[in-house]
Amino acid sequence: MERPGQRRSFSRPHRSVEMRDRQAEREVIAEFLRAVRTGAGRALVVRGEPGVGKSALLDHLTESASGCRVARAAGVESEMELAYAGLHQLLTPMLQRVEGLPGPQRTALRTAFGLSDGAPPDRFLVGLATLSLLSELAEEHPLVCVVDDEQWLDRASAQVLGFVARRLDAEPVGVAFASRAVADDLSGLPEVLMRGLEDADARELLAASLSAPLDQQVANRLVADSGGNPLALLELPRGLTPAELAGGFALPNAMALPGRIEASFRRRLDSLPDECRRLLLLAAAEPIGDPVLVWRAAERLGLPSDAAVPAAEAGLLEVGAHVWFRHPLVRSAAYRATSASARQEAHRALADVTDPVSDPDRRAWHLAHAASGPDESVAAELERSAERAQARGGMAAAAAFLRRAVDLTTDPALRAERALAAAQASFQAGAFDPALSLLAAAEAGTLDDFQQARVDLLRGHIAFASGRFQDAPRLLRRAAGRLEQFDLQLTRETYLSAWAAAVGAGHLAEEGILLDICRAVGELPKSGTDPQPLELLLDGLALLITDGRAASAPALLRAARMFATGDRTVEDMVRWGWLAAAVSIAVWDDDGRLAIAEQTVQLVRDAGALAQLPVILTVLGTAALLSGDFPRAASAIAEGDTIAAATGSMVAPHISLRLLAMQGKEAEALAMIEATIKQAGEDSITATNAFWAAAMLHNGCGRYAEAAAAARKATSNTFEPWISIWALPELIEAAVRGGDLATAREAFERLTETTQPSGTDWALGIEARSRALLSDAEELYEEAIERLGRTQLRPELARSQLVYGEWLRRAGRRTDARRQLRAAYDQFEAIGMGAFAERTRRELAATGERVGERNEPAVGDLTAQEALIAQLARDGLSNPEIGARLFLSARTVKYHLAKVFTKLDITSRAQLDRALPGPGQ
Template sequence: MGDVAMTPGHGQHGLLSRAEEQDRLRLLLADARRGRSGLLILRGEPGVGKTALLEEAVTESAGMLVLRATGIEMEAELAFAGLGELVRPLESRVDRLPTLQARALRTALSLEDGEPPDRLTLGAAALTLLTDAAATGPVLVAVDDAHWMDEASARALLFAFRRLQAEGVAVLVTARDGERCLFTEANLPTLTLAGLNPAAAAALVQRVVDVAADSEPFKRLYRETAGNPLALLEAAPALCDSGWAAQEPESPLPVGPRLTAAYATRLAALPEPGRRAVTVAAASFTEDAVVLIEALHALALDAEVLQALEAAKVLNLSGGKVRFVHPLLRSAAYHLAAPELRRESHRVLAGALTDRDGLVDRDQRSWHLAAAAAGPDVTAAAALADTAARARDRGALPAALRAYERAAELTSSQFDQGRYLLAAAEVAQLAGRGDQALVLAEAATNTTDDATVRADAAGLRSQVLLVRQPPRRVHDQLVDMAAGLEATQAVPLLVAAAGAGCMGGAILQARATADRAGALARNGEAVIFDHSAAVLRAHTMMLAGERIDAATVFSSCEQFLTDTDPLSIGIEVTSFSAMDLMWLERFPAARTLLERAVRCARKIGACERLAPYLTVLAETQLRTGYWDDAYALASEGATLAGETGQPVLQAYAISTLARIEAARGRATQCIEHARQFRGLLDSRGADLVSPYIEATLGLLELGTGRESEAAARLDELQQRVRDLGLREPTVLQHQPDLIEANLTAGDRSAAQAALAELLDQVQQAPSAWGHAVSERCRGLVEADEDAYHKALQLHAHLPDPFAKARTDLAYGRFLLRKRKRGAARRPLNAARQVFERLRADPWTAAAEKELRAAGFKTPTRPGHAPVALTERETQVAVLVSKGHTSPEVAAALFLSTKTVEYHLSRIYAKLSVRSRTELAGRLAVNRDHPHE
């Protein structure tokens, strides 16, 4: 009820002069009735009329199912309180959800115990529940005072709201200006309400007092309230005071404090029992009248005091609920009460929650115990720590963070305070709040002498620094931090330092640091340290071109990686292990490791951890021919990395997007992503990451006929790679492009030199990719048909269809030059089919040009020119073309089935197809293409 002043005759004050806003709401409802979903955020200062408009929308929603939730300031700490209120009318439908979604929703709402729900599954559950409700008729979702909704609920609902499209669900959200709110930060359709115009303001005030619109008292009132309806109503009685208008004009005050002052007058007029009762009501996390009455009994007050407060127009009593007539009145009642009265209120509320029918709401009770404490309180601290652990297990990381922080404030034990602060730091890191995690980890270190806490805090700080600061600087900082520490404290720092050194391109320094970590770990007792150090040692060896030795070292760690929770070890350990597996061409193992890590991170909403896992998985999918999967993963990884302040990882993800765009000839998008990439890495010293975009731009130039530009760019890149000491050719995979570009541009000597360097590296660090592409390049440079034969044989052991198609294209061109037109058709046609499936348009065109030169008539495909499918339409089209049903596509993309069908109808129209079978043929998706 965020903006409705419950004063007789004033229920419609906010609707004066709101014709435009009312039209927007009617259109939102009309669209829902026609089967189209929509969302509108109403923003504005307190009292401006947001809730009045929301209430009118509810009134006009005849024939619609109305789902409501109201944010309450005191409930902001309670995980999933808002979500529970909104979906409670749909509880009977929960069992109809897919099993994982139903389990996630029941666990989040404490309807059953279970594994913590991951954020995506929970959001998908909310989406499916709303879609199911809309299947029998349009739905209005009304969320009032969203700025006070608990963050876990807001994230789940925001996930669902953003994916509504063709279900017939209208979503209306109100939020207050000046308050942090996830809904208003999400770039959603928003309508900002201003104050009433003078004529409407005068009409409103005249309902309360007889005053002329052109009088000086009214003009001053309008100036000071800026037309805010609730402020006008609260201040209007002052117009009857003859001395008020004669006062010297004062500067306008913010609406919030002015309204609070007005409410203070009303509250001060209450008798002492009423003030005590209203403070208890304001302190309560629940509107349940039974809990409130039980708490009042502990103060020797009875239910009649609530009726008196209703008569005084402070509370509304209905349906077993006790509600304030306005949230600001609740806020004023609580904050204007004496501290000892507030503590007393929380104490009796905690007792009511403890004793009620033998049931205990442990989370509400723990927060009441904390608020009742006048100083350190070990019982309240322990209760809050338990609440924090439950919130973490349910994926409500923000609630867990606040509970751990408050528990640390309430304990007098340095040991417990250190533990709670460290736990808070760990949750902050998982939630993507790296800066806060650093502060909390340092506080934990400064609070306790416990060696384990201090070591874990140091390790956590290293994890945060790794993805937030220039990598070489982080390497040096962590090495300095490790100096003089015991092995258990030093090894995690050195492992993270080695990872930072790798990212910064300081490969030799990173190798030395990894060796030092390994030596210390072997003298320690913890197995986790030994294996983590070995992973980083293997990684640095890979980069230096010691592939065979690196594989041997890495093999000793595989069981450890399989058995260990990826969230319990460093980001760099899991990420670099997956990279190593990818470079070692053990793609199934890399995918298994990363998918498991992604599941673990999603389960508790660990966005900061999720970003690197998604990003490496995207490159793995790219290298095995699943470009659409790779694009979706990289896009999500880039978004999460940006949201969690990880610019180096964000740039790495963007480079994967750009590489796919380069291969597909999407020059505009590729160049824009290159611009973003460079902006993110500017002056960050991520020297091993920055070459990725140059390799990508070289591929773009080579594929679009600018061979000289490609040769110049890739020659410069190759020199940078030499300077870094990077001798593993599978990392950037740019050398075949360098050789082909130089050869096509007419510089055979440069191509020969680059080929010799590649052959030398492949001999030192043998790989299926290296052998195959170096043989292809040898065929190009030396015009050797046997080299092409050998290359194609080697490609059989490599699940990289793009690389093989390029070999087929090069071989076909070679055969044409030898006037073997008939023989050329097979490799050229094979290349064309793969390029077409991957939608690598420049390469498809090149293969078709050569096929025509071979006298082969390429098939006519209607609409072969690129069609402007959106990214979402592309995702839907590809999954449908692979044979997935609409519900399966909806589950995979976290959409509703109706939205999938909506996208599918648009895809059909754009591609001029009429069925899923025609769509599959139109996209030319090769369903038999294996992962490996």
């Protein structure tokens, strides 16, 4: 990482000629600056081919940014492997303010920059720290950040800056990028596509760049070949003789335009003295732009102090406080136009003069480029650099260091180990294809059994992460089998991953793979009388498939309660808490379902494991829905969506579907259900969940034929062990109401296979209600209400009171019916279950009791994000704390709260408590 105060070079084209015309682009820049000055943050990507004027437009932006503070950075091709190098360059002038950031953000940023030790920071926490830092700086003056050559930023910096650029709604901050191509990290941001100059401007620029008249046909050819590219118009004619320009001889060939421009620069470089070319090579290989380092290296090579003069006179290089190339293509030409041995010599000299204490990683990188063949000492240096990169959270950089270390390693065993490490780092950086290539390289050597098991394990994780669900269970199963003789804990974790992968793959998985996994788990050595929660969880899940629910329930219940009571490691909770919470719901464990989800969410937040957070928020939202706490479920949805958008992960709309169905928002629910099934396919788990939501919605609306049809599909997925069971009560109710008692009885038999082994009030209460629907036994309705009344499951209690009231009304007992129906109606209204409330209202009307129409609460006017921010503020979180939770700056939180106050017609946080609905409202 750079020393404090260092600044790296970036190319600066001649603005005066390249900014001809460009009126439309200038207007975009003017609007960009107007927004930033008024506190409305903006992001902008200037895209175009090399030489088209992107850097010139950014220079115009900085010159026009009067009244604003400006920070600049640029990507450098040779620095792409140094984690957070580009971000450090941008933030170096602001680092004295880092101490004012909230603790976790301060630690993350300092660790990323190598300024302090700590656990590898999550890159999204680094992003939030960067956003907070820029927001704080902009409190004094509007801030404009300019990032040139974005395509050459290191991966970590590009991800962070793309993250920041999407979160500037209420900040007086603008971030502008120049990039040659559409970058994944900047996709979706406002964009300006720079094209060549119009014909008249192109001809004017061409004529201005020449000292002699130009043949008209040659001018036509040059303008056409350049496509109006300003740099091409300036460079292509250079090096051609007057005769060639006059007659059109030796004009550029059919090479791509950037190649032709670089070739033109090479011709100009060829005319320079040898010592000057060698100095240019040093400058091209040294990306910091530090003249001290360049001149020290030059001295080692015996180059004179005036070696740069011819390049400066030719307008190719500027040497002063920094070393500047006129354009990146000049740097590229100066580097590529030399022999491999000359480049190695330059890097060796630069390595010799680079401080091994303050800048060890850049020195190691120079040493790697200087190596002419395998070199164990350099490979070891690169391995240490990879460790430092990993400690800073730079997995892409670590992978790059390790890949080069592999190339320089001769010992077969060490080469295989480094290839495995490089593959692991590549996988963690999201580079799946390079990871697979490195695994193949490892397998090309000699691997021991443990290394081969690690190869299989990584292949399985890559298959699952890249969406090859049909391959992942088999690969993970094979890895687990090979790991048994080495690490039983890792074996169990791998089998858990294999189990989850097989269930997630559903019908796409290899036939019989899930059963094979579970049988293998059954053969693992047992811990005896004191098994750990993870072992119990795995054993219970395996028994669920091999021996059924009665056999699995004791282990699963015990595992769920151990997770709920804190009898587990933090690592286990972060990795497997989501599964334990889902298991708790699956075994009808009312006590554990919410406790596990809440604890896991908090531990995942504390650990900064943001990629896992949307999954556990889905489980927390499910637990909240079961309690009838719709505001909390909506908060989980909004937070999960916010984090998923920040991390680029995908989250299935499970809770959103169920929430809309339970609320009875018919049009919205049906549209989302249809779209979800169409996108996921009817055989997927996601579709199973959608059919369950549809069954619930139709039962609420009293459309029992539609409810039964949806519930049949929801309960027919033989690969899915939970949702299909939870949908059985919907099928029983719909089938009974539709007169299909045979279907209802069959569903009831399946239901009791899960409720009887559990024996909880939740399980037996649902069973009693379902049995009552089939038998018309009043004592069973009362048992259901009594049991469910002892739980936190208010929706299920209200539904039991509703069906009991319907039965009483049909029996002619109107007074008793009104009592049950009124209790159900009040509960549905308080929860917000609109369709069920309307069904209950109609039933009450049939008893002779009239109930007024429902009114939607004012909070419905808030967006999901506004509602979440309002709830967090009501719960006592400060603006910075809310921002940290939702990846927003404190200023943006304040902006959204102001809109909340306006919509709710309140003036302070103290009034939020009465303005927002709570669980019991």
